[in-house]
Amino acid sequence: MSKSRRTRRDFLKAAGIGAAAIVQSGCGERRRPGARIMGGPSKDAVREPARDVPVVYACDICVIGGGSAGVFAAVRAARLGAKVALVENNGFFGGVATAAKVNVWHSLFDTAGRAKIIGGLTEEVVGRLDRRNAVILTESSRSRYAVFNTFEMMIELDELVREHANIRPFLHARFVAAAKKAGRMTHAIIEDKSGRRAIEAAYFIDATGDGDVIDRLGLPFTKNDDLQPPTTCLFLYGLDGVKDSNSAFSLGQVVYDSRYANALKRGFLWYSEAVNMPGALMVAGTRVSGADCSDADQLTRAEMEGRRQARCIRDIVHDNFKGAEAVSIVGLSSCIGVRETRHAVCLHRLTEKEVLGGVRFADAVANGSYRVDVHHSDKPGLTFRYLDGTEVYLVPGREPVAGRWRPPQEQNPTFYQIPYRSLVPRGSKNVLVTGRLVDADRGAFGAVRVMVNGNQTGEAVGAACCLALRSGSNVADVDVRKLRDTLAEGGSVVI
Ligand SMILES: Cc1cc2nc3c(=O)[nH]c(=O)nc-3n(C[C@H](O)[C@H](O)[C@H](O)COP(=O)(O)OP(=O)(O)OC[C@H]3O[C@@H](n4cnc5c(N)ncnc54)[C@H](O)[C@@H]3O)c2cc1C
Structure with missing residues (x-):
């Protein structure tokens, strides 16, 4: 014990950490009150002792991130016979x-509303929710969509x-x-709760949204200067009474x-x-402009600011309108909704x-009809x-500005379409990205x-890893014809 303590002190000293800043306790290190907090601009660092991490599971494919794209990647791979690990930071998928x-x-249809362009697990899950009366299928002038519980x-x-x-x-498990x-x-x-553990796999899928895996691996990524802002969503109850008493009431x-x-601040x-x-x-009206949620400190501030804004929405209605006595927040997102952070740099960058232009790709693995929808971070509103x-161009409280981006x-x-190459990071041998x-x-x-698109990319990379596993190839060398056939056999719409 004393030896290891001495060793620990020695390297802390070598790392330039003043002994005053660290006190040893029975279960690790604690900071003395008043000691400088690590992170941010500090030049200090703590060197962790080298340690062996137990391999808790060995499998074919490890999917990191259990959003719907990650879950669908895991399910597709499992249905093709692979042994899969699915790692999610939250306690649920x-x-x-x-x-x-x-x-x-x-x-799930094209813009004409005639041809089905999306099937697979998205359609299966909508059907499963429908059987539980947990989904409403809605049709608007421009599209049909599913609203779910x-x-x-x-x-x-x-x-x-x-x-x-x-x-x-693996839930409550952070990569x-x-x-x-x-x-x-x-x-x-x-x-996770059990400590630090390792999962061994032949192939990995980065489904974290933020690209935590490609970042830690040193695979290339980009970040736009003007990231689409994150939003905290809330369930707001009691607006019916407000609308009954104020005919011109518009929450937006x-x-x-x-x-x-x-x-x-004007947003959307x-x-x-x-x-x-x-x-x-379900109200999506907050927005934390300028926040890069792949940065831990900015994410912390964004979470708190998003919730502050959620309360403003409730209070503005509750405190200023007739019939609003019952208006209350009855549900709140358990984490802020992040629209954009890192983008993998892949073999093909899909362009607007x-x-x-509806360009068709020989290696297409997903189809979509959702419009281009950019939430502006530098001005209010959004453009479809x-x-x-x-x-x-839509701005709350103003008439929509309609126009054309090209002549008729x-x-x-x-x-x-989305090509497979847009999911294969440059330089990657056995890692794919999705969502x-x-x-x-x-x-x-x-x-x-949007999720119906991301879901298909999940299924595609799950299947692609299985094919790579069978042929022992790198992810860039997957036979895309076989991939498309495999996806079609599993219920995807392949065009
Ligand atoms: C407010 C808002 C409104 C939107 N509106 C719509 C809409 O109406 N319809 C639509 O289809 N799309 C909408 N989108 C876009 C869409 O929801 C997202 O683009 C999509 O969900 C992204 O999917 P994903 O699987 O890549 O990421 P996510 O859904 O974010 O999933 C990533 C998962 O990875 C986990 N994770 C992250 N890091 C780690 C780690 N280090 N270790 C372990 N797990 C980790 C996260 O906990 C999360 O569960 C909206 C987005 C926002 C934010």
Whole structure:
């Protein structure tokens, strides 16, 4: 004991850590009151002693991040016979769809509403929720979409995982580091209630949204200067009484009304039905502009600022309108909804021109019809661009500004595609990305980031890892014809 303590002190000293800053306790190190906090601009560092990390599980494919894209990657791989680990930081699966309470999956059809372009696990899960009366299928002038009960989604994803004995789930498990050998990732190091543990796998999928795996591995990524802002969603109850008493009431306008001291900075507010919660709406109206949620300190501030803004929304209505006595927050996202952080640099960067032009790819693994939807971080509102050449700039409280991003043409594309190459990081031998990590420029990302698209990329990388496993190849060398056939056999729409 004394020897190891001496050793520890020695390297702390060598690392330039003053003995005064650290006190040894029975179970580790504690900071003395008043000692400088680590992180930020400090030059100090603590060198951890080298240690052996137990390998808790060895498998074929390790999926890191259990949003719907990650879950679907794991399920697809498991259905193809692989032994899979699924690692999720939260105590449940679903990511933005459950933790952040975003309850809308967009259309499975092309923009004409005629051809089905998305099937697979997205369609299967919508069907499963429908059988539980936990989804509302809605049609608007521009598209059809599914609004679901986020709590039922959470449990349904558990069921889906549980049905596959060859998936080992790890919940409350945070990926913290990657081990690699000869350019291949060999282990995912996780921290969970049991401590620090390792998962060994032949292939890995980064489904963290933020690219934690590619970052720790040193694979290339980019970050846009003007990241789309994150949003804290809330379930707001009691607006019916307000609307009954104030015929012109518009939630999307009043929260930005500068007559109220707690008005939000002009952004964009939308809401949807809160399925199975009569009298409540799911409201997405907060936005924390400029926050990079892949930075720990900015994420902390964004979480607290998002919740502060959620309270402002409730208070503005409750305190200023007739019939608002019952208005209250009855549900809040358990983490802020992050729209954008890192993008993997992959073999192909999907462009807005390709998306809006409906370019077809020989290695297409996903189809989409959701518009280009860019939430501006430098000005209020958002811009929608459609495949038919039209565009709309929307700002709360103002008339929508309609226009065209290109002149009319005889025929318009009715869907776009995502190529497999946009999921293969440059330089990667055995790691793929999925979900919002897809390599896409700003405009293309505005379209492909939605969940019905991300879900398909999850299924694609799950299947691709299985094919790579069978042939012993690197992920870049997967036979894309075979991949597309495999996806079609598993229920995906492959065009
Ligand atoms: C407010 C808001 C509204 C939106 N509206 C819609 C909409 O209406 N419809 C739509 O389809 N899309 C919408 N989107 C976009 C869409 O929800 C996201 O782009 C999509 O969910 C991203 O999916 P993902 O699987 O890549 O990431 P996520 O859903 O974020 O999943 C990533 C998962 O990885 C886990 N994770 C992260 N880091 C680690 C780690 N180090 N170790 C272990 N686990 C980790 C996270 O906990 C999370 O569960 C919206 C997004 C936001 C934020």
